[in-house]
Amino acid sequence: MTARIERVGVVGGGQMGTGIAEVCARAGLDTVVCEVDRAAAESAREKITASLERAVRRGRSDRSDTDAALTRLTFTDDLDNLRDRQLVVEAVSENPEVKTELFEVLDKIVGDPDAILATNTSSLPVIRLAMATGNAERVVGLHFFNPVPVMPLVEVVETLHTAPETLTAAREFATGVLGKHVIHAQDRAGFLVNTLLVPYLLSAVRMTESGFAGPEDIDEGMQRGCAHPMGPLKLADLIGLDTVAAIAESLYQEFREPLYSPPPLLKRMVEAGLLGRKTGRGFYEYGED
Numbered sequence: 001m002t003a004r005i006e007r008v009g010v011v012g013g014g015q016m017g018t019g020i021a022e023v024c025a026r027a028g029l030d031t032v033v034c035e036v037d038r039a040a041a042e043s044a045r046e047k048i049t050a051s052l053e054r055a056v057r058r059g060r061s062d063r064s065d066t067d068a069a070l071t072r073l074t075f076t077d078d079l080d081n082l083r084d085r086q087l088v089v090e091a092v093s094e095n096p097e098v099k100t101e102l103f104e105v106l107d108k109i110v111g112d113p114d115a116i117l118a119t120n121t122s123s124l125p126v127i128r129l130a131m132a133t134g135n136a137e138r139v140v141g142l143h144f145f146n147p148v149p150v151m152p153l154v155e156v157v158e159t160l161h162t163a164p165e166t167l168t169a170a171r172e173f174a175t176g177v178l179g180k181h182v183i184h185a186q187d188r189a190g191f192l193v194n195t196l197l198v199p200y201l202l203s204a205v206r207m208t209e210s211g212f213a214g215p216e217d218i219d220e221g222m223q224r225g226c227a228h229p230m231g232p233l234k235l236a237d238l239i240g241l242d243t244v245a246a247i248a249e250s251l252y253q254e255f256r257e258p259l260y261s262p263p264p265l266l267k268r269m270v271e272a273g274l275l276g277r278k279t280g281r282g283f284y285e286y287g288e289d
């Protein structure tokens with residue numbers, strides 16, 4: 001199995017991909033971020049640079065560490081640049097067709113058979129992505145939490161085909177290299193955390209949809225009444241309403257329980273492009289920062 005992981009690839013440079021790339025670069029790893037086109041790759045570079053600069057301004061990191069992390073990052077729109085990677089973390093949009101096709105291609109590109117292909121999917125069966133490759137044993141779920149530089153947890157998801165060596169290397173990467181805490185999760189839609197969290201978020205959407213309470217009251221209730229760091233609708237906006245709806249859909253497809261079914265308001269907001277923080281408007285409106 002792979003020697004110490006030093007060369008990492010991240011596919012998808014959105015909220016999660018940039019966070020994962022940032023923590024990898026900070027941990028001293030040579031990190032290549034791959035996006036759909038050059039403009040998206042450039043936007044990923046800007047997001048990570050802004051996040052690293054923010055950490056310096058807030059005294060969480062010093063200038064020399066930030067500059068060193070930036071030199072370890074490369075941005076591309078060509079998957080071929082992932083050929084020599086020892087670990088690739090897929091963090092593209094929660095779309096089963098896009099992810100499946102990507103795993104098929106990555107498997108051919110990432111030459112070393114010991115290299116690990118990981119997915120950050122929130123809810124899709126990891127085995128489906130594994131079976132799109134010719135070597136399901138090297139595929140594992142590494143489910144990070146948002147924002148990645150801040151949140152300490154990673155769910156490590158084992159499929160029916162994940163090799164024990166892959167699992168061990170993935171756990172060691174998350175804990176020993178990135179300094180995260182891991183929990184083991186089974187390959188079921190939503191894994192552990194989202195299976196509990198998403199019905200709660202959907203209940204808050206239904207509550208506001210029915211006119212029972214407005215977003216501010218719901219969020220304040222949970223924040224001040226239950227000491228949650230943020231209320232469910234602010235959290236849904238942070239996750240991205242498209243992602244929340246996609247997770248709900250996967251959970252519903254898997255378990256057929258009404259509590260997982262995405263409410264009409266959520267689906268309409270996604271269709272309207274009101275995706276939360278990342279588009280500037282969801283249940284709340286957001287400024288530039």
Ligand SMILES: NC(=O)c1ccc[n+]([C@@H]2O[C@H](COP(=O)([O-])OP(=O)(O)OC[C@H]3O[C@@H](n4cnc5c(N)ncnc54)[C@H](O)[C@@H]3O)[C@@H](O)[C@H]2O)c1
Nearest residue numbers: 012013014015016017035036091092093094121122146239
């Ligand atoms: N948002 C969260 O809180 C959260 C938490 C944990 C896991 N996840 C999972 O992480 C993944 C990404 O979520 P996100 O919030 O970063 O989404 P996002 O919308 O912020 O970013 C997705 C990125 O993927 C890129 N992309 C799409 N297809 C691509 C391809 N074929 N090649 C390269 N890049 C491609 C898009 O251009 C976009 O920049 C999803 O699977 C999601 O379920 C999200």
